[in-house]
Amino acid sequence: MRKLLLALAAASVIAMPVKAQDITVAITAIVEHPALDAARDGVKAALADAGYKDGENIKFLYESAQGNPGTAAQIARQFVGEEPTVIVPISTPSAQAVVAATRDIPVVFTAVTDPVGAQLVKDLKKPGGNVTGLSDMSPVADHIALIKEITPNVKTIGFVYNTAEANSTSTLAAMKVEAEKAGITIVESVATKSSEVQGATRGLIGRVDAIYIPTDNTIVSALEAAVGVAEEAKIPLYSGDTDSVARGALASVSFNYFDVGRQTGEIVARILKGEAPGDIEVKVASGTDLVVNKKAAEKMGVTFSDDLVKRAKKVIE
Template identity: 35%
Template sequence: MKRITAFISALIIFLGVVFFTQPAQNADKNLASQKVIKVGILQIMSHPALDQIHQGILTGLKEEGYRNGKNIKVEFQNAQGDQSNLKTMAQQLADHDDILFGIATPAAQALVNAADKSTPVMLAGITDPASSGLVKSEKHPGGNVTGSSGDSPLSKQLKVIQEIMPHAKKIGIIYTSSDAGGQSNARKFKRLVEKAVLEPKMYTISNTNDMQQISQRMAGQVDAIYAPQDNGVASAMKTLVNNANQANKPVFPAADTMVKDGGTAAYAIDQHDLGRLAGHMAAKVLQGKKPANYPVEFVVKGKYVINQAQVKKLHLQIPEKIMEQAQKNGKVVK
């Protein structure tokens, strides 16, 4: 009897150990078997606006549970403004990674051309992706491409210029000839300026090396300068601002980061939010949502950003309501 009791006790203990340890072992096996997702990010060049989008992508992925070094591995390539590097870098990422992000239109186009149709390509803050041929339409992208867009709130940007510079008549608009998003932004703004019965004066640079000469000439011919969402202009922002300051002319940029680089004021969407939205969308694609039927999503809510040092330097007055909103919901750069 004692032997039977001891046997039963031992059996119960054995079964208890198996019962409690097996789920943990299975969990460890499942964790070990989880695939680390390879994420490729291609950026056309470095400047604060694009760098903020890049950081936003990582933030969005992290908020969805995808952490670099844990369940995802991020591979980042930066062409540093060299178009010839884009094709090679895009192909490298497309050959190795499970999902791709394009920061700026040329980077996104290079990835779309390099990737096979089964690899998702996420747009990160691309202006007017349909006109760039990246998607069939924003509502029905088709193919393997979707992502975030953030068309500038142009009418509010013009209103900022008018409220701070009520006597300005000639508005200079500068953009890069090779930047599709910059061109689109500049042309739309030109039409708004004409509708407001003001005179738009268009200036084009082919690359950042042109900014010194072109902006110097422009600053002597206009009352205020508008700098659109344009990678070439953003990269040469300090040169633009330096020449504008010498002529005592304010620069009103489209991006919040460009205000920090010397712009006077802006009503702008947050570049970090553009990347963050793309990161959230990518998580849904990784979980099974098809890019072809996943509409491009937009960041539309902007904020006032004021560069206090520039305002003082140019002896300008910021309307009280704009300053209050910048202090409350936007940003005041000191």
């Protein structure tokens, strides 16, 4: 009976609206790079639109794990000890750390490719408990189509990733399915830390016709190292996120991560207004933008068609 009463009490705390002066939203990311930073800023923007103004009626905390899963776990425990109103982990490793650290504080994850595979929730439609959020499952079918459009003779694509990131292994599985349909072979190359990205990329030269960088936090944090190898070898390098195109990748069709953050912030606002996280369906990010980089194309020996450039939401000159 005592356990039942405690469970009911915890559920009522999660579902109750929160007084404005008591609101604290703790945000953490596995690493700092443009896509994850944009998601963080989008969360804050959506909450501002919902009436929660930073420094007025809401307080934000932010910590980056600097690419270290051990640090992510420490940050999660630290945040739980500070008892914020909601915790927003950005990326799969940070979400796993936070979900493991609390069953009471509402958690709204974002930029997580496969929430079920990462064992954050058991069901997307009915997550239950204290966890919900937003998935950014990459539109890999669109990526394969884009790669074939720009480099029509492609037969092999190099996939650089960190095997420890559940989001990347899920993307790899989906990529292989779509590549097989197109008659393309995926060649894997692993980097377990940012300092290994250059070597992992270089190991693909002479073996593949193009290189693909997924939304892998380890690889994206050292994207410029991979881009440098691709430019030197005159081989096209594509990315799973559009923010990486501005950093030297050739092209991508993907989410605007500021919008991903905004969609996440809207979920946080629903919780602040009284909804229980476990009753909120896990959403899949909506919206895809085509972004191309003309300067990268020149360096990698690629020519964009006029039609492709016209279709692009943004063109990096």
